[in-house]
Amino acid sequence: MNATAQRLAARSPFDFIFALLVLIAGGIAFSRYGSFMDYYEQAILIGAAGAMIGLGWFWPALRVFLPTCAAIALAGIGLYHGDLARAQTAFWLKYLLASQSLVMWMCVCFFLATAMFWLGVLRRSETALSIGSGLTWAAATAALSSSLVRWYESYLIGADVGHIPVSNLYEVFVLFCLITSLMYLYYSARYKARSMGAFVLLVISAAVGFILWYTFDRQAHEIQPLIPALQSWWMKIHVPANFIGYGSFALSAMLGVAQLLATPSAPLKKETKIVGYLAATVLVAIAVCLQLKSSEWFPQSGPVVAIGSFLLFAAVAILGIALNRGVLSAFPLNPDILSEISYKAIALGFLFFTIATILGAAWAADAWGGYWSWDPKETWALIVWLNYAAWLHVRLVKGWRGDILAWWAVVGLLVTTFAFLGVNMVLSGLHSYGGL
Amino acid sequence: MRFAISLLTVLAIASIIGTVLKQNEPYTNYHFEFGDFWFSIFEPIGLFDVYHAGWFLGILGFLIVSVSLCIYRHVPGMLRDIKSYRERASYNSLRLIHHHAEIDGTPDQAATEAWLKQHGFRWKTRTEDGVTLLAAKRGSWQKLGYFFAHSAIVVICIGFIIDGNLPLKLREVFGGKVAETRDLPQSQVPPHSRLDASNLSFRGNVTLSEGGGGDVVFLNAGNGYFVQELPFVLKLKQFHVEHYSTGQPKRFASDIDVFDHAGKLLKSGTVEVNKPLIVDGVAIYQSSFGDGGSPLQFARWDLMTGQQTTLAGRSQSEQPFQNGQEKYTLEFGDLRVFNIENMGKLAAQTSAVAVDQFSQALASARSVRAERNLKNLGPSIQFKLRDSAGQATEYLNYLAPFNDSGANYLISGVRHAVTDQFSFVRMPLDDDMKPDTFQRLRATLLDQRTWPEIAKRTADKAFKDGAFSATNRNQFEAVTTSVLQQFAQGGFPALEKFLVAKVPQEQRQGIAQTYLKILQGATVDAMDVAQQRAGLQPLPVDPEHYRFLMDSLVAASSLFDYGPQVYLQPVGFTEVKSSGFQLTRSPGKNVVYLGSILLVLGIFCMFYIREERLWLRVADGRTLLAMSSNRRSSDFDREFERHRTALLPETGDSA
Known part of the structure; x- marks a missing residue:
């Protein structure tokens, strides 16, 4: 008890201000919308508030990031005056605060950040790297704010249409960009390894390219109502947990690439x-x-x-x-640090991927009548899981290190990508609503 | 370990095959797709149901055994290790630990213990021969994580086996159960293909019509099925389906009653997607829906004579059907009450100007609301007319009039092969919104007795207007009759065939246009004749009615490709829906969930708890600090630095 008190006393006042802010926001949300939620959703809201406080205390940068995103989203929501058409007319919505405008800003920032990171690595410029970091923060802010505004916009389309924006491939790609970039920002700050952004941002840029193609060619950004199978509180936890997994696997694979290019050979x-x-x-x-x-x-x-x-x-x-191999060995990329972060990311991703798969099974038991149906998506989730389980085994039990694990992480991304995208595009199954 | 990894690899590859190859399709599909040769190879090794194949279950079994052995071998040692503080570590062994530091002087014991306590260490002190060794540790749960995670795999697999079809497979092999492959009424399925209600675990499907009930479900088993008896009777009272304004489905729900076999009501409730109802340990899920056999009423039009009679039927059923001398089977398919179709882009959305297209693309990328031109076409009925030779023509007929810029039509789709798209006939409706006038016109156009009269009237008009003043009137009438005759043999295509056969190519275009004009003129007159014969007023002469006549001409022509010359116009229905349920009893579910919790707990412990051991050895005024962890990382380097500065205040000679 005493130790806990001591640890609390050691916290900065900002931690408490942040916690208070989250509690107030959560309280307002609960009092205004609690009656529209079922018990599970109320529990998720409370859990989310707790998780947010925990995250903010664990990683202080979030104490600024989360309130900023909330403020931007609230500004956007306020400007709508309850009329979706204002996205095309009101100046601030049209150019900045509507969810789609924010997504476009996110795309721009990610592309610029990628360029800055490469400039920073190749010219050994700390300035460029720090600009890259700043742009990544801006992009992540745009990504989270856009999702929040989109959530509100979905309710403007129709009270029965409204839902959390994690329901189709377009929405989860934005989520993927957000999570991967935040994980990058966390690890780069913790291990003082900004230069790895050159590689991590590549995979994010690929996702951004996909988002743009998906928007302009397929109009996938349009908000669609939820089919009955997706109308469940499970979606709110299953999908984000999954994307923490996908995000970390993508991150570790890109670090694997960096490691292979940076290790002298x-x-x-x-x-x-x-x-x-x-x-x-x-x-x-x-x-x-x-x-x-x-x-x-x-x-x-x-x-x-x-x-x-x-x-x-x-x-x-x-x-x-x-x-x-080794072509970047003269540049500021430390293979040992890269390999350690890669391991950390896979361990984190593995934990969340496990949780996500279990949540998915529990949801399937509610929606499809069985927790495991050998549906292609489920089966590929199992394959991904086995792959990383084996990766972790050889690292921890056999003590493997270095190139081979880096290669394996890269191959792991191929497996993950297929499980994430390939299954939806190529194989039919119960998960077909995630299709292209 | 190597063996386990190779098993896992085989498992992964087998799973991939299972996802690429569609599983549990009817065997005829596989025959068709792979041919007999490959089918005869794939089928015995179970590629069509990989996840239930004997060898797949075998690998799973091996995996359980191997993981269990692994646990059995490692756990006792781990438990010992967890309990032990390693307080007998020697000076030399401590110095061999990578993270160690040595100084002159002795730290304050109380401060040391307070620090260790604050950081969650537990310790043991051992003093012997003037040497005080404090052995501390924390994060012992890390080792338990191994136990949790690995036993979780075993627990989950056991749950899987309880719920999987292994028990059923065993009964197939030892209990004389045989899957039924014939398409029989449920009550005639023999006992060796029936499973009684005490079956521990099952997952089967049943479809009920509104008002109907059932006390069995069907379990898929390879090429056949089993009939699983239920411990209760399930009755579907009503099925609800709701749509969003965009036409996408919003809610499927079935109001059901569950009775015991004596007829006592056990439970009453609503089953929805994501909201199953659990009765007596059996979970009832909403899994599909459809048309449950709805009474239908039709106006039956004889397309040759324009005569109308009535016909009653029921969707999802067959009935004999006679058209003239020909005998048919009328096979009713689905009644669909809503047909919400995307009618293509709105005029505002299609712009030819390139610059505009770009700005429109931007504007549309900004808007999250889908702008769609949606239209509910109302109820439709799909059916086939199969002749005695087995040839079928399929129809898709709509009940409600379809409005296209002011004019109303009845829509009927027709196709001659299942793989074709429907081609649609639009039959124009008259002022009373009925197809009668059109039918009357077509019958008149096809009736050769009326042709002289029509030709005469057309000629009258033509010569009065002076358009054909130079032509011989008799010849004109003959041409008109001939055009009508050709049209009556097959519509515009017949007319074209006639032109191709009789007229040289260079003149064809001109003649074709003349014929078309004559035919259009004759249609107006044919309408007058038809009205007169029916004792009705002629149609007013105005653009709307002219459009009606021209639409009629087109429709009259398309109906030649309609198969049997009968049009069944839907005029009424009483919707009876059906609902598909999945019923499962899965006692292994909670076992699997327990395993899942263990798994998460285990993974968390393994990765996020760091087992650390710390030794503080004080002897002869010198202090040695050593720390070890099960995992080397830069985090641990930092951790060691922190403890070193706290526990060994004066900087000594760290090695």
Whole structure:
């Protein structure tokens, strides 16, 4: 008891101000909307408030980040005056505070941050790295605020349409960007390893590219009402938990890439390089041809072609890394730190992925009549889980270290990506609402 | 360990096969997809139901055994280790620990103990031969994490086996149970394919119509099924489906009553997606819905004569059907009460100007509301007319009129093969919103007895207007009759065929236009004749009615491709819905959940509790601090520094 009191006394006053703020906000939300929630949702609200305080105390930067996002979201919500059409007319909404405007700002900031990180690594410029960090913070702020505003906007479309924005592929991609960038920011501050942003932001930029394509080509940003299977409080915890997993796995894979490029290694023979690049070019050519012509050549086997070209591109990426081992060894990237963060991220991701899968099973038991149906998504979740379980085993039990684990983390991302995207695109199943 | 990893790899690969290859499809689909040769290879090794194949369960079994052995081997040692403080560590062994520091002087014991207590250490002090060794440790739960996580795997697998189909498989092998593969009424399924209500665990499906009930569910088993008897009778009172304004489904719910076999009401309630009802340990889930056989009323139109009679039917059922001499089977499919269709983009959304398209793309990327031109086309009925040779024509007929810029139509879709798209016929409705006038017109156009009269009237008009003043009137009438005759043999396509056969290519276009004009003129006159024969007033001459006539002409032509010349116009229905339920009894569920909790707890302990041991050895005025952890990381380096500065205040010669 005494120890607890001592630890509390050691906390800064800002911790308590933050906690008070969260409690007030939670209290207002509860008193205004508590009657619309069922017990589970009320419990989630209370739990979320607790988790937020815990996170803020654990990582002080969040004491600023979370209230800022809340303030931006509230400003946006206030400007709507309950009329969704104002997103196209009111100046601040149109250019900054509507959820879609915020998403666009998020995209811009992430792209700029990526560029700054690479500049910072290649020119060894601390300034560029710190600008990159700042831009990543800005992007994360835009991402969280946009999701909050979108949540409100969904209720403006219709009281029965409103739902938390984690219900389709578009919304979870924004969530993925948010979580991955926050994890990067946490680890980079803790291990003073900003330069790893050059790699982590690459995977985020890829996700951002997907978001843009998905918005402009497929109009996926439109808010759709929830189908009955998704109308459950389980969604509020299952999906975010899953994306902490996906985010950490993506982060660790990119750190794996960084580690492979940054660990000094014997230079390859010239012939090997030439053969390697030739092979990579051929693979790219085949993959591009498949993409363009597959519907003519193999009209019957769309899924197989999709998996095939995914594997081809993956092979090219791996070949690219293998041919460029050690190329960044002179730059400020510390392989030991990278490997340690990679391990931390996988351990965290594994924990949350386990929780998410269990929550998913419990939800499935409520919605589909069985906690495990060998649905493709479930099965791939199991494969991902087994993969990282094995990774952790060889690191902890066998004491493996270094390149091999880095390679494995990279391959792990391929498996994870397939479980996350490939299953939705290629395989049909109960999870088909996450489809493209 | 190596063995376990290879098992896991096989398991993962098998699981991948299971996700790529669609599981539990009807066997005929596999035959069709892979051919007989591959089917005969895939089927015995269970690729069509990987997750229930014997070898898959075998691997799982091995995994349980291997993990159990692992626990059995490691746990006793771990328990000893957890209990032990290692207070007998020698000076040399402590110096070999990577994190150690040594100074001259002795720290204050009370301060040391207070510090250790504050940081959650527990310790033991041992004094011997002037050497005081304080051995402390914390985070012993870390080791328990291993036990939790690994036993969780075993627990979960046991739960799986209880709920999986292993018990059923064993009964198939040893208990003489055989899956039924024939399509039989439930009551005729023989006892060796029936499972009684005491079955420990099952997961099956049943579909009930509103007002109907059932006391069995069907369990899939490879190529066949089992009939599982329920401990109660399930009755569907009513099924509700609600839609969003966009037409997407919003809520599926079934009001059900559950009776025991004596007829006593056990429970009454509503089952919804995500909200199952649990009765007697059996969970009842909403899993699908459909049409449960609704009484339907039709106006039956003979398309040759325009005669109308009535017809009654029931969706999801078959009945004989006679059209003239031909005998058909009328196979009713689904009645769909709502048909909300996206009618394409609104005019405002389609812009040809490129700059506008860009700004529109931006504007649409900014808007989260989907702008869709949605329209409810009202109830529709799908059915097939199968002739005695087994050839079927499929129809999709709508009940409500479809309004297109002011004019109303009845829509009927037709296709001659299941793989085709429906092609739609739009039959225009008259001023009374009825198809009668159109039917009358078509019958008249097809009736050769009326052609001379029509041709005469058309010629009258043509020569009065002076459009064909130079032509011989008899010849004009003959041409008109011929055009009508060709049209009556197959509509516009027949007319075109005639042109292709008889007219040289260079003149064809001109002649075709003339024919079309004549036909259009003749249609107006045919309408007058039809009205006159029916004893009705002629249609007023105005643009609306002219449009009606031209639409009629198009529809009259399309109906030649309609298969049997009968149109069944839906005029009424009484909706009876059906609801599909999944019923499960899964006693292993709680076992699996218990395992899951253990698993999370275990993983948390393993990764987020660091087991640390700390030794403080005081002898001869020198103090040695050593710390070890089960995991080396930079965090631990920092941790050691913290303890060193606190416990060994004066900086000594740290090694």
